[in-house]
Amino acid sequence: MAVRSLKAERLHLWRGERHVLAGVNVEVAAGDMLQVTGANGTGKTSLLRTLCGLLHLEDGRVLWEGRNIFEDLAAFHSQLVYLGHEPPLKADLTARENLRYWIGVRRPLSDTNITSALERAGAGAWREQPVRTLSAGQKRRVALAGVILAAAPLWILDEPATNLDADGQCLVGSLIDAQLASGGVVIVAVHQDLPVKNAAPRRLELTAA
């Protein structure tokens, strides 16, 4: 089995007239974290979505464990959990129901799985409340519980600490630490450094093309 790593070579992405990604290279191995920084509109989200295989590149390729992700996209996606800046939650369902349906599509879950993930993310207190009644930060914690629950080796997170209080920022840091310690790969887009303890993160600064 190839080494667990994500590698991207010479990524070129155009959005209409804009050359959003101009020859970006990425390399992250097991136990490593990559912090993507850059001003607003420099293509952080586009880069993350490209690495997920959601966007089609004009040039370049993305390799997971040495294989082009488009060779078997479904297999790659089962190794990956992506969290965009909007938590993918249904307002009319409770936190617990949301996780059961969102992550349950990926892997079989038991109720105790869901409860313990919610508790780990500090969202146990409002697990039976409809998501529409939750604040932005509370929703973010529910979404983080989903990330834990997915148990995927590769995390791609877009501003995971948005709307979180100081305690929540530490939570994101400790979740990432745990993921790295277990040999996972983490790629985050951030504006401020996350309180991550045991990793000296690689950095990738995007600039306007």
Place this chain on the structure above:
Amino acid sequence: MSASPLQAARLILARDLRVALRKRGQFVQPLAFFAIVTTLFPLSISPELARLREIASGVLWVAALLASLLALEFLFRDDAHDGTLEQYALSGQSLTWLVFAKTTAHWLLTGVPLALMAPLAGMALGVPYTALAGIILPLGLGTLVLSLIGAIGAALTLGVRRSGVLLTLLTLPLSMPVLIFGAQATDLAIRGVSYAAPVYLLGAMAVLGVTLAPLAASAAVRISLE
């Protein structure tokens, strides 16, 4: 270990039905529209049952077609907004399969209630009791095809703002065979003769739709996520 395709489909069905149950207004709308349109005809044409019976199948089918078009907009819109579709695309499951599950849920929420409600409207239009099966069966099949065709249109127009009119223009021409054969089946049933032939054709369309439409719709969903 990943979830089996069947488990995934069951979860999507359960989820969509549950969301619909908490947000009833959205799904009552097309049904109310159907009821209003079909009751307007006796008021505007004539209360004479013999005359109404002549046009009953056309009225029922046109109203059902328009009502199901009305419901199409909801098929993917909310899921596209809150990022659920994106998560489906990234779930490691076949997106075609998941889109098929979603379309089935949509049919259960709009087509099946419509087919079950139509006999009531039919009786108000003078349709004899003996012909009620000739309304339910073709409408059940027909709305399934409409949901499947509509899924393609709804997925294609996801990126478009105020997509209602465009969606209708895209879907309507493709729905014509359903309208023609469906109305004919119901008409034959009202006349008391065998309506098997058009129902077989509707069945064939449903088979074709089930096999091909989810492929096209999931490809369109992927494009809309870019």
